[in-house]
Amino acid sequence: MKLGIIGCGNRVTGMAKLVLELAKDIELTAITDINPEKAKTTLSTRGLWNDNIRTYLDADQMLDQEELDGVMIGTRCSLHSTMGVKVLKRNLPMFIEKPVSTNMEDLLMLKKAYEESKSKVVVSFPLRVTPLAKLAKEIIDTGKLGTIEHVQAYNNVPYGGVYFHNWYRDENETGGLFLQKATHDFDYINNILNIDPVMVCAMRSKQIFKGSKPAGVYCKDCPEKDTCPEGPYSMKYVKFDNPNGDMCCFATDTGNEDSSSAIIRYSTGMHVNYTQNFFARKAAGTRGARFLGYNGTLEFDWYKDQLKVFMHNTPRVETYDVNSKTMSHGGGDSVLAFNFIDVMRKEAESVASLDAGLLSCLMCIKATKSAENNTFERIEF
The missing domain is CATH 3.40.50.720 (NAD(P)-binding Rossmann-like Domain)
Known part of the structure; x- marks a missing residue:
């Protein structure tokens, strides 16, 4: 073929x-x-x-x-x-x-x-088909937690500098960070819940990666490159981190929020809280969610490679360790x-399917519109 x-x-x-x-x-x-x-x-x-x-x-x-x-x-x-x-x-x-x-x-x-x-x-x-997400859906679908009535989801991105130092900073190319990151999270949540999202409200903040440096400036051309906390010297020898690009993240043309959140209502009346952050670093990186039912709570995190079930009516905690850290996108890419x-x-x-891709994308576009206009947005084409 x-x-x-x-x-x-x-x-x-x-x-x-x-x-x-x-x-x-x-x-x-x-x-x-x-x-x-x-x-x-x-x-x-x-x-x-x-x-x-x-x-x-x-x-x-x-x-x-x-x-x-x-x-x-x-x-x-x-x-x-x-x-x-x-x-x-x-x-x-x-x-x-x-x-x-x-x-x-x-x-x-x-x-x-x-x-x-x-x-x-x-x-x-890939996230929807990782061993962790598939295990979460398998457990939730048994009904042991009761109907899921609340979800608390999070993505603290330890490599977030790429969205301010690299071409990703151009929102005309990317559509913004809901579309870049949350599209994955909205999708795996939709897949696990298997109910329809109907409304979203959202908020974005830009508190760190902003400034008055000239548009288009590169770190190598900046007189402050050796003292800037995001410069190549500081990244490599002070923070012991890898630079994520060579464009100034404090320039006037640096796009993208550095944190954002969305609240999504679903057709049953339950809602999901989702939040993402792009200046968390190193061990502060987390990505996962808590799914809460009347009888129990399930939580997983791809950075910990672990899923836990907390039963509400008995003093029991179930822990599942999943060995997927070394696999591309937590094992989802091979699937x-x-x-x-x-x-x-x-x-x-x-x-x-593309049906899932269209829906997640629609949710992200509506979340972005909500954050821009301070409005509640119906999730409909």
Whole structure:
């Protein structure tokens, strides 16, 4: 079977490597990228490049000329929908990076194309299929906790500097940090609860990564580079951390909030609290949730690699240790890769459908709008 890639970013080429390692009957035959030489270098670093792979500058040309059995999309975020529509129109199996859209107009365009297509789509939502999330759903679905009536979810990102030092700081490219991070969390919560979100309100703050440094300035050109707490010297020799980019995070053009929160109401009347932070560092990093029912509470955290169940009516705590830290995205990436292989072979349905991708994206767009306008937003197209 023949595989094509549109946009050879680091994330999608990593997933392509998994697919090609797991399925010897699949070969990478064509790529589209605006920078073919850089794409070749990226693929070579992954051990994927060979001279039989055909390169294109135009996705339509590749899709029309190649007889592909599947396509993976790994462009920058703002092009995910545009490229996704092109693949959907050809009814080809598709793996698409998140977020599936960065604005409402693109989201509606993608939704329409999906409704008119026969394509099966796997969205890059690894958290929902990690051993921890699957175990949480398995336990909750037994009913031992009672109906889940409240969720407290959190994501304290220890590598958050990447969203202020790197191209991710451009909200026109990313759509903001609800779409960059919360899209994963909203999705796994939706998947575990299996009820419909109906309304959201949200708030964002920018208290740390802001300032008056000139727009477009790079750390190497700044006279304060050796004393700045976010400069390369301080990061490496004082904080013993790795720099996440070389653009000034205190410049006037540094986008993105550095913390944000959302409250989501679901169709049953229950609600979810979600909060994310981008200046937590080192051991302060956490990502997970508490699911509370009348009879018990379940909590898990990907950084701890552990799930606990606290029974409310008996003095019992159950602890489950899951050895997934060394696995890519907590073990979710390999599940997605196997699933996309089976989708290409027409042997399975998607475990992370575009329906889920559209819904999570809609929630993020509505949360962003709520934070901007101080409003409650209905989660509807």
